[in-house]
Amino acid sequence: xxxxxxxxxxxxxxxxxxxxxxxxxxxxxxxxxxxxxxxxxxxxxxxxxxxxxxxxxxxxxxxxxxxxxxxxxxxxxxxxxxxxxxxxxxxxxxxxxxxxxxxxxxxxxxxxxxxxxxxxxxxxxxxxxxxxxxxxxxxxxxxxxxxxxxxxxxxxxxxxxxxxxxxxxxxxxxxxxxxxxxxxxxxxxxxxxxx
Amino acid sequence: xxxxxxxxxxxxxxxxxxxxxxxxxxxxxxxxxxxxxxxxxxxxxxxxxxxxxxxxxxxxxxxxxxxxxxxxxxxxxxxxxxxxxxxxxxxxxxxxxxxxxxxxxxxxxxxxxxxxxxxxxxxxxxxxxxxxxxxxxxxxxxxxxxxxxxxxxxxxxxxxx
Ligand SMILES: [Zn+2]
Numbered sequence: 327x328x329x330x331x332x333x334x335x336x337x338x339x340x341x342x343x344x345x346x347x348x349x350x351x352x353x354x355x356x357x358x359x360x361x362x363x364x365x366x367x368x369x370x371x372x373x374x375x376x377x378x379x380x381x382x383x384x385x386x387x388x389x390x391x392x393x394x395x396x397x398x399x400x401x402x403x404x405x406x407x408x409x410x411x412x413x414x415x416x417x418x419x420x421x422x423x424x425x426x427x428x429x430x431x432x433x434x435x436x437x438x439x440x441x442x443x444x445x446x447x448x449x450x451x452x453x454x455x456x457x458x459x460x461x462x463x464x465x466x467x468x469x470x471x472x473x474x475x476x477x478x479x480x481x482x483x484x485x486x487x488x489x490x491x492x493x494x495x496x497x498x499x500x501x502x503x504x505x506x507x508x509x510x511x512x513x514x515x516x517x518x519x520x521x
Numbered sequence: 522x523x524x525x526x527x528x529x530x531x532x533x534x535x536x537x538x539x540x541x542x543x544x545x546x547x548x549x550x551x552x553x554x555x556x557x558x559x560x561x562x563x564x565x566x567x568x569x570x571x572x573x574x575x576x577x578x579x580x581x582x583x584x585x586x587x588x589x590x591x592x593x594x595x596x597x598x599x600x601x602x603x604x605x606x607x608x609x610x611x612x613x614x615x616x617x618x619x620x621x622x623x624x625x626x627x628x629x630x631x632x633x634x635x636x637x638x639x640x641x642x643x644x645x646x647x648x649x650x651x652x653x654x655x656x657x658x659x660x661x662x663x664x665x666x667x668x669x670x671x672x673x674x675x676x677x678x679x680x681x682x
Contacts, residue, residue, distance in 0.1 A: 354589070354592070358584050358588065358589065359581065359582075359583065359584055362582055362584055362588070363581045363582055366582055372582065372585075375582075376584070376585060376588055376591075379588075380588070380591065380592045380595060383592055384592075384595055384596070384599065387596060387599070388599070459575075460579050460580075463575050463576060463579055464579070467576070478576075481541060482573050482576050482577065483576070483577065487541075487543070488538075488541065488543050503537075503538055503543065506537060506538075506541065507534065507537040507538070510537050510569050510572055510573075513572045513576075514568050514569065514572050517571075517572060517575055520571075520575055521568050521571040521572065521575070
């Protein structure tokens with residue numbers, strides 16, 4: 327049964343579904359920075375992050391006719407973002423595995439994305455300590471296995487509940503709890519000097 | 522056992538879901554009370570809160586100046602494709618029975634052109650339009666099915682939210 331939602335963003339999406347493009351424009355403007363940052367924190371590449379974010383909005387745009395509100399709009403759009411990011415990661419991993427078919431890889435490396443180009447790498451090196459710190463944090467995040475990273479991002483930056491994250495990532499709530507717990511433990515170790 | 526000598530505590534694993542407000546009211550209350558007396562869990566709590574804070578302190582990116590423009594360009598491309606396809610789709614519904622015949626005619630016609638280069642082929646303009654776009658039409662059907670597949674998991678899960 328469709329949800330009788332009081333979520334204003336759901337109302338905007340329904341307006342768009344009924345032909346009012348302004349509804350979509352408002353959602354785009356409200357969510358663009360958040361979705362770009364979500365993708366950027368996941369992949370650490372600004373250009374790629376913006377491409378992925380555009381893909382997320384294109385999917386929202388294309389899904390309008392079929393849209394039936396069953397959850398908060400933000401839960402829905404982040405679910406799309408999770409899919410887009412994980413698909414991209416799979417594609418990149420496939421390419422990476424093909425390229426390094428003769429190289430031996432540790433289990434740990436198998437769980438990670440290939441190293442992305444870090445846009446801020448050069449500037450961060452010759453800037454202040456706070457930039458160094460940011461770099462260290464981004465690296466720690468990047469080194470998390472992708473499912474842990476995804477769960478941590480959805481929780482810490484976007485404050486979704488475990489239940490919402492479970493639906494966004496298509497895993498159980500118990501798994502979300504474990505992913506976030508392990509992610510935090512790894513980050514705690516990696517950022518020990520900053521805590 | 523002396524508390525100062527204690528190196529681990531079985532409540533520590535609950536600190537992460539406690540911070541996230543994901544414990545039952547009963548567990549939440551007991552962790553809260555436990556924190557007052559357990560230095561190990563307090564240390565864990567402070568450390569995890571610091572991790573969260575460090576992550577949140579990173580300044581977010583602003584969208585590039587052309588982010589929105591690039592996006593709307595992609596929408597325009599999508600709309601252009603959609604309108605081409607819908608014209609074709611509307612046409613093809615009326616013409617579906619004739620579609621195969623036109624295709625066959627086209628094959629025969631091109632065959633004839635190859636064998637008897639002199640003979641010009643005459644087709645009515647609508648037939649020609651369908652014939653010219655027959656590949657596009659099958660692409661459209663394939664793409665439509667792919668979109669459905671691509672979104673299938675999304676649709677199913679959203680039903681359950
Ligand atoms: Zn304790």
